[in-house]
Amino acid sequence: MDSKSDEEKLGYKPQEQAIQASKDEVNDVSGGLLDWMGVKGKVTEPSAAVNNCDAVDPDMEKYYSIHHPWSVYDLKSGTFQQAMDNLRKELPAHGWRITKDGETKSMARNPEIIAVNEKTHHAVAIEWAKKRSGNLKQIITVDVNSRCYRAPAGTNISDER
Numbered sequence: 001m002d003s004k005s006d007e008e009k010l011g012y013k014p015q016e017q018a019i020q021a022s023k024d025e026v027n028d029v030s031g032g033l034l035d036w037m038g039v040k041g042k043v044t045e046p047s048a049a050v051n052n053c054d055a056v057d058p059d060m061e062k063y064y065s066i067h068h069p070w071s072v073y074d075l076k077s078g079t080f081q082q083a084m085d086n087l088r089k090e091l092p093a094h095g096w097r098i099t100k101d102g103e104t105k106s107m108a109r110n111p112e113i114i115a116v117n118e119k120t121h122h123a124v125a126i127e128w129a130k131k132r133s134g135n136l137k138q139i140i141t142v143d144v145n146s147r148c149y150r151a152p153a154g155t156n157i158s159d160e161r
Contacts, residue, residue: 010148019050019157020160023048025146027047027048029122029124030144036087039077039080040077042073043070044072048068048144049068053065063149063150066146067143069143070144071139071141071142088101091124094117096117097115097116099114100112108131109131113125113126120146122147123145124142124145125142126143127140
């Protein structure tokens with residue numbers, strides 16, 4: 001049995017925060033990323049959603065995280081290359097540390113940026129899917145994840161999904 005505390009496993013003390021506030025925070029992060037890209041196009045609609053905190057609570061009894069996958073495609077102005085270049089500049093300028101700037105491990109070897117905000121513990125993975133199987137158009141996929149939070153007492157995390 002693992003005797004490490006939840007804080008030791010995570011490397012930080014999970015902040016207690018209402019789920020909607022955490023969703024709003026991640027949606028704001030996503031909005032900032034889209035702005036920093038500096039392109040105009042279609043954006044997928046789904047909003048941020050509750051996810052489990054695997055490291056300490058896979059059953060979501062006490063802890064949760066927020067996950068927001070989205071994409072931008074059918075650009076009306078700007079280019080996919082411009083969007084990626086802008087993110088390379090804007091992420092560090094806004095407190096993000098780029099941990100990977102290279103290619104995906106897939107056969108397509110698409111450009112990928114992975115970054116973490118060490119202050120807020122948000123993480124993002126961004127892929128420019130310029131080579132896609134079939135006749136699919138280019139797209140930039142963005143996957144934003146929050147840190148683990150502790151749900152306020154009395155919160156049924158599963159009800160908030």
